[in-house]
Amino acid sequence: MNVLEVANLNKFFNEPVRNQVLNDVGFQVAPGEFVAITGKSGSGKSTLLYLLSTMDTDFEGSIVIDGQQMKGKSNRWLAAFRNRHIGFVFQFHYLLPDFTSLENVMLPARKLGMYANDQIEQRAMDLLSLLDVKDQALKRTALLSGGQQQRVAIARALINEPLIVMGDEPTGNLDSANSATVFALFKELAKERQQTVLVVTHDEDFARRADRRIHMADGRIVKG
Ligand SMILES: Nc1ncnc2c1ncn2[C@@H]1O[C@H](COP(=O)(O)OP(=O)(O)OP(=O)(O)O)[C@@H](O)[C@H]1O
Numbered sequence: 618m619n620v621l622e623v624a625n626l627n628k629f630f631n632e633p634v635r636n637q638v639l640n641d642v643g644f645q646v647a648p649g650e651f652v653a654i655t656g657k658s659g660s661g662k663s664t665l666l667y668l669l670s671t672m673d674t675d676f677e678g679s680i681v682i683d684g685q686q687m688k689g690k691s692n693r694w695l696a697a698f699r700n701r702h703i704g705f706v707f708q709f710h711y712l713l714p715d716f717t718s719l720e721n722v723m724l725p726a727r728k729l730g731m732y733a734n735d736q737i738e739q740r741a742m743d744l745l746s747l748l749d750v751k752d753q754a755l756k757r758t759a760l761l762s763g764g765q766q767q768r769v770a771i772a773r774a775l776i777n778e779p780l781i782v783m784g785d786e787p788t789g790n791l792d793s794a795n796s797a798t799v800f801a802l803f804k805e806l807a808k809e810r811q812q813t814v815l816v817v818t819h820d821e822d823f824a825r826r827a828d829r830r831i832h833m834a835d836g837r838i839v840k841g
């Protein structure tokens with residue numbers, strides 16, 4: 618079974634004028650696949666990922682994740698589904714600035730309510746360590762560098778072991794060593810834990826090393 622099935626997806630923005638930004642997008646992704654989404658600036662990559670993340674519910678067509686249709690679900694249902702199944706790393710990370718790195722990473726797991734606090738803390742520390750920001754665990758995230766914040770955001774996205782990890786330029790703020798760490802981590806999640814990884818990237822090297830590339834131009838998937 619596919620973990621993600623997108624069919625006949627259209628997206629319009631109405632401001633300042635009605636504008637079609639996604640045009641009949643369709644594709645399927647299997648569990649454990651590592652997919653790079655590429656394309657020029659303005660081609661619709663972030664718009665697509667935002668729809669797939671279920672945060673934007675205004676679209677035509679069908680998005681099925683883990684066998685469940687996302688269309689027509691309530692915001693409350695989607696929020697719970699997202700927290701359980703989707704880990705998202707944004708272009709801008711949206712950490713809570715007045716909470717520590719550790720607290721930020723633990724938050725989605727606390728919301729999920731499946732594990733005891735000390736288990737969650739242990740796992741959060743392991744992730745911070747994997748991403749080489751363990752030494753920043755007890756600092757408020759407002760005080761971290763951009764690259765450190767991005768790595769904390771990646772740890773937060775992974776805490777609930779999501780079915781799908783989605784990233785919009787997750788390595789955009791990172792130097793080459795840290796980009797390589799994140800790439801290797803994503804690769805491991807895909808290969809060894811069968812988590813699906815869907816990453817928008819401008820990094821050719823990153824895209825080439827993914828299992829598959831979805832290339833976009835003018836809101837459509839094209840061969841690239
Ligand atoms: N909220 C919005 N309202 C109106 N138009 C929008 C909105 N968000 C995006 N667009 C338009 O949709 C198109 C696709 O934008 P999108 O952000 O998906 O591009 P992208 O491929 O992610 O580009 P980049 O590589 O620069 O991040 C662009 O023409 C953009 O101007």
Ligand SMILES: [Mg+2]
Pocket residue numbers: 662663664785
């Ligand atoms: Mg974008």
